[in-house]
Amino acid sequence: MKLFSKFQSLKQDKRAKAASEKNKHVSHRSEYLLNEDTPFDVTEAFRNLKASLSVSVPKKQGGVSIMLTSAYPEDGKTTVTVNLALMFALSNAKVVLVDADIRKGRVAKYFRHKSAPGLSDYLSGQVSLEEVTHKSKVNENLSFISCGTQSPRPYELLESEEMKNLLEELKSKYDYVIIDTPPVLLLSDALVLAPITDGTALVCRHQVSYLSDISRALNTLNFSKANVLGVIVNDYKKLTNGGYFSNYKNYKYSYYKYETEPEKEDDAPANGNK
Amino acid sequence: MEQKVQAEEGLSLFDIIRLLLSKIKILILVVTISGIAGGLLAIRQTKDINYWGTSVDFYINPYNEESDTDSESQYALYGAYGVHVMDGMVRLLRSDSFAEQLMLDGATLPASAADWTANETEAAALQEKIDAANAALKTSAEATTARLAATENNEKALTKLNYQWTALYVNGVVKHAAFNEIEYQTIISSLSNVDAIKTLIELYNTVYDETNGTEAIMELAKLQATDASKTALEAKNAALNAWRQTASYRSTLGSFKGAISYKYLGENDIENAQQLAKSFIYVSISVLDNEAFANLLLERIKKVVPMYVEQYMPVPAGYDGTNCQITSTASSIHLTNPGYMRNQAIKMGILFGLAAAVIACVIIIVIDRSDKRLRDHEVITKAFNVPVLGVVPTIDTDAIISKKAKLKEVNTEAKK
Numbered sequence: 001m002k003l004f005s006k007f008q009s010l011k012q013d014k015r016a017k018a019a020s021e022k023n024k025h026v027s028h029r030s031e032y033l034l035n036e037d038t039p040f041d042v043t044e045a046f047r048n049l050k051a052s053l054s055v056s057v058p059k060k061q062g063g064v065s066i067m068l069t070s071a072y073p074e075d076g077k078t079t080v081t082v083n084l085a086l087m088f089a090l091s092n093a094k095v096v097l098v099d100a101d102i103r104k105g106r107v108a109k110y111f112r113h114k115s116a117p118g119l120s121d122y123l124s125g126q127v128s129l130e131e132v133t134h135k136s137k138v139n140e141n142l143s144f145i146s147c148g149t150q151s152p153r154p155y156e157l158l159e160s161e162e163m164k165n166l167l168e169e170l171k172s173k174y175d176y177v178i179i180d181t182p183p184v185l186l187l188s189d190a191l192v193l194a195p196i197t198d199g200t201a202l203v204c205r206h207q208v209s210y211l212s213d214i215s216r217a218l219n220t221l222n223f224s225k226a227n228v229l230g231v232i233v234n235d236y237k238k239l240t241n242g243g244y245f246s247n248y249k250n251y252k253y254s255y256y257k258y259e260t261e262p263e264k265e266d267d268a269p270a271n272g273n274k
Numbered sequence: 275m276e277q278k279v280q281a282e283e284g285l286s287l288f289d290i291i292r293l294l295l296s297k298i299k300i301l302i303l304v305v306t307i308s309g310i311a312g313g314l315l316a317i318r319q320t321k322d323i324n325y326w327g328t329s330v331d332f333y334i335n336p337y338n339e340e341s342d343t344d345s346e347s348q349y350a351l352y353g354a355y356g357v358h359v360m361d362g363m364v365r366l367l368r369s370d371s372f373a374e375q376l377m378l379d380g381a382t383l384p385a386s387a388a389d390w391t392a393n394e395t396e397a398a399a400l401q402e403k404i405d406a407a408n409a410a411l412k413t414s415a416e417a418t419t420a421r422l423a424a425t426e427n428n429e430k431a432l433t434k435l436n437y438q439w440t441a442l443y444v445n446g447v448v449k450h451a452a453f454n455e456i457e458y459q460t461i462i463s464s465l466s467n468v469d470a471i472k473t474l475i476e477l478y479n480t481v482y483d484e485t486n487g488t489e490a491i492m493e494l495a496k497l498q499a500t501d502a503s504k505t506a507l508e509a510k511n512a513a514l515n516a517w518r519q520t521a522s523y524r525s526t527l528g529s530f531k532g533a534i535s536y537k538y539l540g541e542n543d544i545e546n547a548q549q550l551a552k553s554f555i556y557v558s559i560s561v562l563d564n565e566a567f568a569n570l571l572l573e574r575i576k577k578v579v580p581m582y583v584e585q586y587m588p589v590p591a592g593y594d595g596t597n598c599q600i601t602s603t604a605s606s607i608h609l610t611n612p613g614y615m616r617n618q619a620i621k622m623g624i625l626f627g628l629a630a631a632v633i634a635c636v637i638i639i640v641i642d643r644s645d646k647r648l649r650d651h652e653v654i655t656k657a658f659n660v661p662v663l664g665v666v667p668t669i670d671t672d673a674i675i676s677k678k679a680k681l682k683e684v685n686t687e688a689k690k
Contacts, residue, residue: 031671037678041667049664056663080666201663209648211657218658230663233651237668 029109032079033138034086049080049232050087056229057199063171067100067179067197068232069190071217075205076234081180082110089142093175096133097144100193101182102154105147111136118148122166123157129169143174159192167196184217194226201229206236290639297638304634305627312626313619320618325611326568327533327560330575333601334363334553334583336593355553355590360538363587364555367536372582374514376530376571377523380578383407383513390520400516407509414506533561533571554601555583560610568607576600 034043057064068084070077078101085097099107099119108115113134117127122145136142151157170177179197181190194200200221204214214231221228294301334355366372384390387400517523537556557575561568583598648654651662 031675032669039667039670042669045664045666049666052661052663056661076666079669204648204654206651207647207649210646211648211653212646214648214654215658218660228660230661231651231654231658232663233648233654233665235668236651236665 028112029079029106030112032083033110034083034090035138046083046087049084050091053084053199053201053229063094063174063177064199065167065171065177065179065197066229067181067190067193067200067226068203069181069184069194069200069217069221070203070205071185071209071213072183073186075183075203075209077183077203078106078110078180080203080232080234081178082107085144085176085178086136086139086142088176088178089136089139092141094173095142095176095178096170096174097142098170098177098179099145099147100158100179100189102147102151102157102189103182103187105180107144107180108146111138111144113144113146115146116149118146119166120148120151120154120157122148123160123162124151125162129166155187155189155192158189163193164196184220185213191220191224191226194221194224198227199229200226201232203232203234205234208235293642294635294638300638301631301634305631308630309623309627313623315626316619316622317615320615322563323611323614324563324609325560325614326563326565326607327558327610328568328572328605328607329559329602330557330572330579330600331602332555332557332579332583332598334555334587334596334598336590337595337597355587359588360553360555363583364536364538366586367555367557367579367582368531370527370531372578373527373530375578375582376534376574377526379574380581382411382510384517387517387520390517390522392521396520400513400520403509403513403516407506407513410506410509414504529567530571533568534559534575555579555598559607565607572607 034046053066057066066084068077068081078099082097085095088095097107099105099115101107102120105115105118108118111134118132121127122129122132132145132148133143134146136144157163167177177197179193181193184190184202202214202217202221218228218231336355378384383404384400387397387404391397391400535558537558539554539556557579559568559571559575561571580598580600584596587596587598589596651665654660654662
């Protein structure tokens with residue numbers, strides 16, 4: 001069994017490196033954004049997802065806040081969140097995308113923007129909301145708030161009154177507030193936001209996520225009094241070929257290690273969009 | 275809810291087939307490699323294996339002379355040798371006793387002790403026994419001949435002089451009263467050989483009783499004549515037993531028995547009356563990597579089998595003897611397994627491939643069953659009672675990038 005685990009760990013490291021190399025080749029996360037070159041089935045899937053979420057969340061006065069999370073990293077949560085927000089925007093709704101993953105947010109990269117200043121800076125009171133809210137270039141209905149400067153106390157920031165007030169304010173201004181959060185089984189940041197959002201969707205990855213992890217994530221969200229709307233299956237492969245082993249739990253824990261140095265931005269424009 | 279994770283239900287046959295088809299490349303690779311490995315192993319094991327042999331057919335008929343084996347008249351032999359008789363004969367041929375006959379090449383005793391043991395002491399002792407047995411056999415043969423000859427003469431005398439016995443008895447020469455009278459003088463005049471007279475009297479004095487007639491005395495004469503034979507038989511058995519204890523005996527016996535197989539046409543194998551009318555014994559020789567030994571076996575089979583069959587085959591009522599002849603011109607010793615290596619390679623390759631395929635299938639299924647990752651999104655609804663809001667296919671960024679690159683290229687070309 002030890003050998004087996006070691007083998008899986010080695011494979012997983014190799015996979016992570018390969019994924020990293022691939023990402024370098026992709027050169028930018030913006031390649032994952034929906035555009036005219038995106039295959040029809042992907043676009044249609046997001047359209048259906050948008051429709052499902054539209055009917056799932058109870059309609060109220062003002063905007064609707066939907067939080068997306070996952071059990072563990074690398075489930076494609078951020079990509080799904082960004083594209084979902086874009087899909088809502090494409091249907092002429094006013095959408096704001098909030099990157100609540102203060103430790104390692106990537107939403108800004110999709111729009112070729114700097115991560116800071118962002119949510120953490122606003123919650124810390126260092127900047128105004130207007131300074132952190134940026135209109136995306138891909139669609140004028142879509143705005144986004146990046147994660148901001150890395151903070152040593154992201155949980156406290158998200159738990160603060162400022163966050164609740166921000167959410168309310170955004171709901172008053174936008175039709176949809178889409179929130180990207182850290183993985184729920186790794187960090188408790190998402191659990192803070194779950195009760196104050198109108199709905200929570202769990203993103204899992206086909207042939208990668210373990211059923212036991214999905215179960216635990218749903219249990220955790222329910223325990224935190226989240227309004228779980230359902231599960232989104234990402235990266236679905238039509239021809240199942242068994243895939244590869246991915247005991248990526250070890251990888252996940254090291255992934256979210258707090259870093260003292262800020263992450264390097266790749267291909268971010270000099271001036272972020274506002 | 276955690277318990278519901280187990281709702282990954284059992285694997286149906288369709289799932290198994292689909293799973294195996296998804297791994298078809300791996301299976302093909304495994305089967306191919308295993309098949310090749312099996313074939314190579316078989317080639318390595320069998321490349322020097324050559325079997326030399328041939329077949330000899332013997333026809334047996336209850337006459338003392340050879341028959342035309344293709345003649346229609348042989349139908350008359352229907353039922354001459356029953357299956358049980360043939361079965362018994364073949365069992366004799368398969369016995370150690372007959373194998374010894376082959377080893378001795380039909381002789382009574384081994385020719386030389388040195389052929390059977392390298393141990394000098396053992397060889398000397400065995401040779402002594404062989405020599406003693408040979409001498410005793412010779413004496414016995416001579417004695418038997420003489421006695422039989424004497425007995426025949428005596429019989430003639432007895433039948434001729436059957437009424438002067440009383441005279442002999444009266445004179446005390448003959449101790450018992452004769453059943454028939456024999457003229458003493460007739461005996462004297464008819465038997466010029468004094469020894470013959472003495473032999474006759476000696477015989478009567480030994481075995482006479484009221485029930486014994488001339489034939490009984492003749493038989494006794496033969497028995498007494500074979501006293502020497504009895505001695506010779508004991509000497510012969512001693513020599514043979516000593517021979518059987520030698521180191522080479524057992525291995526040679528095994529070689530002879532293992533290389534030859536005997537068959538007869540059984541009841542269930544008979545397809546026509548022509549077959550039924552004939553009794554055949556089929557002998558096959560097969561020797562591994564020793565053409566010379568195979569040739570030796572062939573020569574001995576041809577010589578010894580007819581002798582043995584004719585000696586031991588029961589003669590059916592109404593018939594006068596046994597004849598065993600070779601029907602086919604047995605082909606010379608030849609290679610009986612051309613293509614053996616190729617066939618074994620194919621067989622082993624298939625076996626290895628199949629075994630590997632089965633093992634690979636089991637491993638694949640076990641691995642798949644142990645894989646508790648999300649494979650079917652419907653499981654989520656069943657297991658956790660939450661809806662699946664959406665299923666997003668893989669975003670193939672490579673395809674998107676290459677498409678963009680192609681478009682850019684086309685535009686560049688268009689501008690030119």
